[in-house]
Amino acid sequence: MFGFLLQRAWQACIVVVAMSVLVFCGVHAVGNPVDVLISPDATQDIRASVIAQYGFDQPLWRQYLGFVGRLIHSDFGRSFVYNMPVSELILSRLPATLELTLAAVLFASLVGVPIGMYAGYRPHSFVSRAIMALSILGFSVPTFWFGLMLIMIFAVQCGCMPAGGRGETVSLFGTEFSFLTADGLSHLVLPALNLALFKFSLMIRLARAGTRELMLSDTVKFARAAGISEFTILRRHVLRLISIPLVTVFGLEFGSTLAFAVVTETIFSWPGLGKLIIDSITSLDRPVMVAYLMLIALLFTLINLVVDLTYALLDPRLRKGRA
Structure with missing residues (x-):
């Protein structure tokens, strides 16, 4: 198990280093922040002074080494726009963003997996067909349109939900959370539903496919022959056997949801990283862009590492190095 962990950790370090190079070079190839920072009427002396101040006159490799040196000390630099x-x-x-993402992925998993398992357990029933139709709708409807419809129905027409913002928050361990208050929770519901739509449909289809396949397996037949109840078979055998692909999807979808929550945060005016990165791209705020992309790359790497370790816990063959 220790060798497996060490191998995955080494691979994760290589991925992070490679991503740092790609992110730094990619961001520095897009636009020139000097054009945003300096007035067009500024003299050449002022322009040269600002370029030297931010180190834009140095070769790209030297800028990257300076970036890595600051990164080791958890210093991502100062924002050009916010000056902090x-x-x-x-x-x-x-x-x-973490609160919104976690709420969306948990809802998609905790609701989508049981529904998908029922659809796989009773594949020819009317309810199962309705569930599959719902999942197809979730894949087909654009996120921005679904979000606008949620606002139109629940905020404008019914007036029972707020249209945007984060609402009232409570500080816990120095961090503000909105789900701990009634007002904050009401602000969280609509954006979480909007963000969870695609993941909800994906979980339904994965759970249904895995359940339908396993219900025909010898494992289930032997369990039934032993007199085990259907609920116990689904809970102990089917759910455990389909958990490996579900764990993979949960990890990857959590990372992708965190990275691409931009549309939902923009529609619902959610004050998270999505709106920050949009503003940074518009103003060519390079330090914020690089830090955001590095954070997303690091999160994806950590999530994949956790998924691999979860694999090892679920499948003993990985711990023994036979798979």
Whole structure:
């Protein structure tokens, strides 16, 4: 088990280093922040002074080494637009995005998996067909349109839900959370539903496919012959056997949801990282762009590492190095 963990950790380090190179070079190839930072009427002396101040006159490799040196000390630089440390800026927005993402993925998993298992257990029933039709709708409907419809129906027509914002928050361990208050929870419902739509449909179809296949397997036949109840078979045998692909999807979808929550945060005016990165791209705020992309790359790497370790816990063959 230790060798497996060490191998995966080494691979994760290589991925992070490679991503740092790609992210830094890619961001620095797009636009010139000097054109945003300096007035067009500025003299050449002022322009040269600002370029030297931010180190834009140095070769790209030297800029990258300086970036890595600062990164080792958890220093992402200062934002050009907000004039504050990038780490503080991102940490102030990260809890809102994490809260929204976790709520969406948990809803998609905790509701989608049982529904999908029922659809696989009773594949020819009317309810199962309705569930599959719902999942197809979730794949087909664009996220922005679904979000606008949620606002139109529940905020404008019914007036029972707020249209945007985060609502009232409560500080817990120095971090602001909105789900701990009634007002904050009401603000969280609609954006979480909007963000969970695609993941909800994906979980339904994966759970249905796995359940339908396993219900025909010898494992289930032997369990039934032993007199085990159907609910116990589904809970102990089927759910455990389909858990490996579900764990993979849960991990990857959590990372992708965190990275691509931009549309939902924009529609519902959710004060998270999505809106911050859009504003940073518009203003060519390079330190914020690099820090955001590195954070997403690191999160994806960590999520994949956790998924691999979960595999090892679920499948003993991986721990013994036979698979």
